[in-house]
Amino acid sequence: MSTNQANFLQSSLGKKLIMGLTGLFLISFLVVHAFINSLIFFNDGGVLFNEGSEFMAHNPVIRVIEIVLFIGIILHIVQALILTLQNNKARPVKYAVNNGKANSKWYSRSMGLLGTLLLIFLIIHLKHFWVVSRFTDEITSGEETMYGEMKEVFENPLIVITYVLGVISLGYHLLHGFQSAFQTLGLNHPKYTPFIKALGFWFSIIISLVFAAMPIALYMGWVK
Amino acid sequence: MSGNMNLTLRIWRQKSAKANGQLVTYPVKGISPDMSFLEMFDVLNEELINKGEEPIAFDHDCREGICGACSMFINGQPHGPKKGVTTCQLHMRSFKDGDTIVVEPWRAAAFPVIKDLTVDRAAFDRIIAKGGFISVNTGNAQDANNIPIPKTDADLSFNAAACIGCGACVATCKNSSAMLFVSAKISQLALLPQGQVERIARAKNMVAQMDEEGFGSCTNTGACEVECPKEISLENIARMNREYFMANIKE
């Protein structure tokens, strides 16, 4: 039985399942993240936002979920790496001419690249905020708020551009990933799949816009 | 000369499995738009033979789009630019006078090149041998109308069973994944009452063999469905995933 399960998780389909499940889990995190971020648009000098981030930083349940989240990200990345390596091995000699655009979307074929860009962005992003919020004294001691930290970071136009690019990568990654996860889980039905695809499309666009709006709004001074 | 199209072909030539190959350029003249793509190859091969050169080896047999033997990667697409057809049904009217056409064999570790454009697709047979069947010995059958099958199920099953095993799905997939092929067979049988008995073993064994053959995994780009000459649906892959997960949950 145990070898059976090991076989299952090591099979191509098992790995895909992990990709799909972790992907959906990360998508659910994005929803929460975007929700808290958008609190800045109350334009109340970051009061609500700070309360939100305070809650996220100190609630023990959230701290546990945070660990799960990191495991999810790592699993998603590790599986992606293994699958990519295997998939590359499956075609040792490449085509001289391959007209991929005739049959699929570029972002569907570039999930590895988009994912790598996202990872780089994620590291920058974590360094900017997560490390600061968890491991430096200023915020934990209350000297500085997350909102203040954010305003400071997004004064730099290069960082804003980096964030916007990161968010574009995220948008395309989701554009494929959202509906792809459902397909992987075996949820494809002529009646419901068009709805899932439409939902995935709008989700990717809206979530990206929300994330991009924040650094831009702060930089431009639309929110004080 | 039966036509007036002049074309430049760039064709993969490879003497044997172990030899190195390369694209070789051949001009062809006087091609009729009514010719099939393979008939154009016949013309070229006849010319090569007459010149004392070696003709190009390629798989083909029925030339009516059903045996699944023909397998050419034409200008970056399996079976060429036209949707829903095999190479043998692709006609030269799909090209223009003066075109350059690049023809390569299917590329996948699991489909090694034998010679020129001919590849070995025995991996597909080995996958079927692991479970692409219903274990009913000759003589065991009950009356065919004893089990009514809803027309919609029978039709869906047929649509999956229409797969010709050409390997275009593998050829076009960026991961050389065989999931459309494998899922078509799993689906055909999963949709029928006769296929229920061996459902669990079938899904497990066929997927295991697929992995062992060295095909890549699916990243849902959907290219296979678009390039499949029989237009086998991606829904089959989702169904296979379900079958496989359920099989592993149950046993």
Add this chain to the structure above:
Amino acid sequence: MSKLDSKIPEGNLEEKWSKYKASCALVNPANKRSLEIIVVGSGLAGASAAASLAELGYKVKVFCFQDSARRAHSIAAQGGINAAKNYQNDGDSTYRLFYDTIKGGDYRAREGNVYRLAEVSANIIDQCVAQGVPLAREYGGMLSNRSFGGTQVQRTFYAAGQTGQQLLLGAYSGLQRQVGLGTVEMLARHEMLEVVTIEGKARGIIARDLVTGKLERHFGHAVLLCTGGYGNVFYLSTNAMGCNVTAAWKAHKKGAFFGNPCFTQIHPTCIPVSGDHQSKLTLMSESLRNDGRIWVPKKAGDVRKANEIPEEERDYYLERRYPAFGNLVPRDVASRAAKERCDAGFGVGTSKMAVFLDFKSAIERYGHNQAVKLGVQNPTAAQLKDFGKQVVEEKYGNLFEMYEQITGENPYEVAMRIYPAVHYTMGGLWVDYNLMTTVPGLYCLGEANFSDHGANRLGASALMQGLADGYFVLPYTIGAYLSKEISVKAISTDHEAFGIAEKAVQGQIDKFFAIKGTKSVDHFHKKLGKIMWDKCGMARNEKGLNEAILEIRQLREEFWKDVRVPGTNNELNPELEKAFRVADFLELGELMCMDALNRSESCGGHFREESQTEEGEALRNDDKFSYVSAWENKGDGKYELHKEELIFDVVHPSARSYK
């Protein structure tokens, strides 16, 4: 004549097969394990036989020249498979299927064989459905039937226009199951090039590994040839490019008689030839004649498009000549009628060698039905047309698509153009009731043998025969032979008979490469095809056949002097494969002409111009020709004719009328 014993069991027609099964010798399970059987060919007959034999416990080796067993040309059969199930309650029965088949074959088949075929037909459908073959269903979940040429009941089961594919994949799945279980060894990309006989019995084959070129020796207690028909002798046919007579011909040269070689079927509904480049012809399923109406303009040389010719100026010549069967007359009758109209100058299309197959009235009729079904009041003409098209698409969609792909014309809007083309060969190796050839231990199944279809095969009967032979006949009859072989230990392939056979094949290979001529194999093949089509095709006469024989001999001589086979033996070499096949066609073609010359009557697909009624219908001569021609190869291009008299106890041969 004494050489031919058909071994038809005694007794009433209805009881022959059941009595045979009840009394034939059996091989016990322990002995089966040590008996080896070679199956050449993996089509319906080969795959079904191999799987069934392996299930019984025999050790089986299967050979096919394609890259996979699944590609055998049975896969291309479109229309359907007959079975006397009487699911439609329209009066069908085993007897009726038997009678239709005997009559359809123009009384040139054995009663005993055909009755057995009709008897097991129902089991085939059961077997295939149990295997998961998705045959077409009605909304109530029951199997659907359509009608086919030469019958007045609906007994044809189908899977859209891909019945052959579905049945073959069913048989293939059974075969692969045995491969997975280790009871069948599958050797794809292998071509049989010689039969090995030891003490007069078939004991193995020499096969060439088509990838490495290596000649291999394989032993078997019995050898089954399931290698299909020889229609490619005509170069252009609906057969796959690789279809060939080589295995059967090599067996013929080793002593197996060839039965009725001149009986070829010219299928009436094929897409006409478009130019010299044509490499093969594409069939449009006969099922189209259920709904399509065949016509030519009433005026000779009419160049108007089909849609521009008004109803009263159309000649629905099949409905006119054969009111009882109309467009559903048997294939030979329909083909000849098309040829007659075209020869008389009424043909259509650029080549004038085509007739129209028109779905206009079917689209209208179905449109009305569908409108009523959907409850649409006062439908517009456009709506009716759309409804009609939907129904027609449901029934024949893939065929229409194929037509459009090949011709560039949309058959929903423009009448199709069709013309007859070579499709099937009723002739083949002579076999007795056990399906054994005149070489003991050498069996022949499916299209490769001559039995069951007489001088003309009815539509949807080829799939039936292939599967009947493989699933339900041979597994019984081979036991009768093998039960006497249980004491024979597997013979080493070092036996000198294997050496001699291999040397003969190697000799032929060396000869091909030594010629270093100037013309490709195809060059000769095309020339042979033209001789055969012109002089041994839809209509034959003494003068033409005599000329053809001389021309073929001359062509054969040229071939052996001037053919160019490029490359080497030790590699994948499709030209070498073709050379082997065409070399054999060049001998077979002559024998076909000889047989056609000998049979100076008209029957079924064989129409001798000297033998016709005043109305131009085929005139059979039962007094002189009620026999099977079985030709013995005497070597050096000499043949001896043996005759197996056909005895009709139950049906009484009469003029075949479809009027």
